[in-house]
Amino acid sequence: MSDNSKPRPRPTDLSAAIASDIRDAIIAGRLIVDERLPSEAELAAQFEVSRPTVREALKRLAAQSLIRTQRGASGGAFVNRLSYEQAYGQQITTSTLLLSMNGVSFDTACEARFALERACAPLAAERRQPDHLAAMQAEITRQSATGLSDEAFCASDVAFHRALVDAAGNPVLSYQLAGAVEAMQPLMNMITYTRRSRDVIIGLHQRIVDALEQKSPEDCDSALVELHSYTRDLNQPTAR
Amino acid sequence: MSDNSKPRPRPTDLSAAIASDIRDAIIAGRLIVDERLPSEAELAAQFEVSRPTVREALKRLAAQSLIRTQRGASGGAFVNRLSYEQAYGQQITTSTLLLSMNGVSFDTACEARFALERACAPLAAERRQPDHLAAMQAEITRQSATGLSDEAFCASDVAFHRALVDAAGNPVLSYQLAGAVEAMQPLMNMITYTRRSRDVIIGLHQRIVDALEQKSPEDCDSALVELHSYTRDLNQPTAR
DNA sequence: GCTGATTTATTTGTCAGACATTTATCAAGC
DNA sequence: GCTTGATAAATGTCTGACAAATAAATCAGC
Missing domain, CATH: 1.20.120.530 (GntR ligand-binding domain-like)
Structure with missing residues (x-):
């Protein structure tokens, strides 16, 4: 009873898969505007990948203006209000x-x-x-x-x-x-x-x-x- | 050494700057459809950054379907025909x-x-x-x-x-x-x-x-x- | 000489760890 | 009270390495 009936070809590309996950969460409203995503380290642990892989995923989302990032303490990736x-x-x-x-x-x-x-x-x-x-x-x-x-x-x-x-x-x-x-x-x-x-x-x-x-x-x-x-x-x- | 006078005012976020460069080249037609970009290592040397930085730039472009990547010998990043x-x-x-x-x-x-x-x-x-x-x-x-x-x-x-x-x-x-x-x-x-x-x-x-x-x-x-x-x-x- | 299997080289994908830089927060000193 | 400095947290970047995929070259066998 798994969802392998879904025609979506699971990307062998981990960063693409993670980006897709997060993108779906944003579109579905599970992540709302200005909400802060977990830090890169936390996401890496969560998805069980390395930080560079998480970063590639985040850059993909940034390229679509879905997130914005801020450096420094209390920085991170935030769901962006698409202007x-x-x-x-x-x-x-x-x-x-x-x-x-x-x-x-x-x-x-x-x-x-x-x-x-x-x-x-x-x-x-x-x-x-x-x-x-x-x-x-x-x-x-x-x-x-x-x-x-x-x-x-x-x-x-x-x-x-x-x-x-x-x-x-x-x-x-x-x-x-x-x-x-x-x-x-x-x-x-x-x-x-x-x-x-x-x-x-x-x-x-x-x-x-x-x-x-x-x-x-x-x-x-x-x-x-x-x-x-x-x-x-x-x-x-x-x-x- | 003429280009050390290149004070492009976006030294922050190198990967964004590199992605922007390549994107401009594609839009302007300096890179044509199905043309192969230099390998990540070559791009890294060319832009004088590390490979992860180049990769983040390429992922940004991939998120916009501007390029596609292929692994293996004679693989690499290719300018994608936007379908x-x-x-x-x-x-x-x-x-x-x-x-x-x-x-x-x-x-x-x-x-x-x-x-x-x-x-x-x-x-x-x-x-x-x-x-x-x-x-x-x-x-x-x-x-x-x-x-x-x-x-x-x-x-x-x-x-x-x-x-x-x-x-x-x-x-x-x-x-x-x-x-x-x-x-x-x-x-x-x-x-x-x-x-x-x-x-x-x-x-x-x-x-x-x-x-x-x-x-x-x-x-x-x-x-x-x-x-x-x-x-x-x-x-x-x-x-x- | 030709076919097919094997090796090799190249390139992307991923990982680990480290350091640099930015920035909010908080404590110390005036 | 205000400024200033230290601190911590987070992203940005680098280095080096290994894994995996893939095309081309090599070589064995006939």
Whole structure:
């Protein structure tokens, strides 16, 4: 009556197994936020392994921001409250690598991004605050500058779209979209932006801001749709 | 000896600094998929640290699925091709913890989930394949069973919605949505589902499947909107 | 010459013990 | 009362060693 019916292949890697144990305890709530784990020596005794092995396990968890460590007396490993900032970072790293390593096409990534972004637009139109509009307007100004490198233009584009997402006022949405928006940047960096194409994009950005200011989700949506197809065609000007 | 002027301001936590270095190299493409890293001993010499320190760094990267390791001659650490499966897993873990540790309200998470899901609906209506419809229909059947626990009902609900997302035929969307959908499960598990409420939900699910079958994005969207508001009210029956 | 078993070399996985560094706590001295 | 120093606890790091896995080289046998 053992649980060897579980499909989980018990890792022969002790540090991976220990990390998995502790991770499960955190996810299941048996270890709560800010709770202190036993010291490395105690964990070593508990799992009957050496301290370096325990440390490797803890580093794995630290890499996922599940724990944080503190040195000194009354230090140790603590269950970490995963902040939005940390979650953003991991989300962006994972998304970026997923796209680049699997040869995801520009079209696929672009479609996903604009689909998700359109989902935010109605909420953004309803809740946008002055600072969101100001942030977006500032990026438009930056994008209009002459002599801006393609890379800088892309970075500003990303910042614009992140501000748009943030305007929806839903931190969970912002978190989910962070990956989609940021991971697009490397792909968009491969495009050459002519003066005219920049002007078109900037014009659409302005339409988006205006639509949000007037709380018109329809105008915002149509601008996004146009921006999507324009961006797609930029990448494959001779397609079809 | 030019690099002794390398005052990188993170001398604490050498293993974190080394992991960061290697991670940057992978993201920047200086290390490509399936490329073998130097052995632990070589890395130790290269970074002028001990092998355990290098190992801790490598374990951090392994925790993010950035590398995989192999024992034996011609073994070592290899840059890992991040698979969608692995990315799903990390996304789900991070999202679940983010919601539970930050006390994200049901409404907020629910709003994000349905907003994102509505973004998938038009694509799903266009591209859904028979197996997607079959998978969704199978979950509806499961949900209709009597004596089903609330937890099992929720699990089936999640499976239904993931099938809906997959029907959009965009792996990047599926990846992004995996977190949003799965992370909702713990929150939805806290709801008690009466027979009547289950019937309402199942009815809406059926409407969604029918709409997809008929390739009607409008019907699908309206069903999703209704499902959203119904779910929200289930959680706070006396609100407003 | 070729096949198959054996040895060898390389590399990760694990262990033990030690020292360095950081930090909270507490006691001593002014 | 406040500062200051000693103390203890914990993580961070190092050294050296052995175990285990695995691919390549070697060698015996035909």
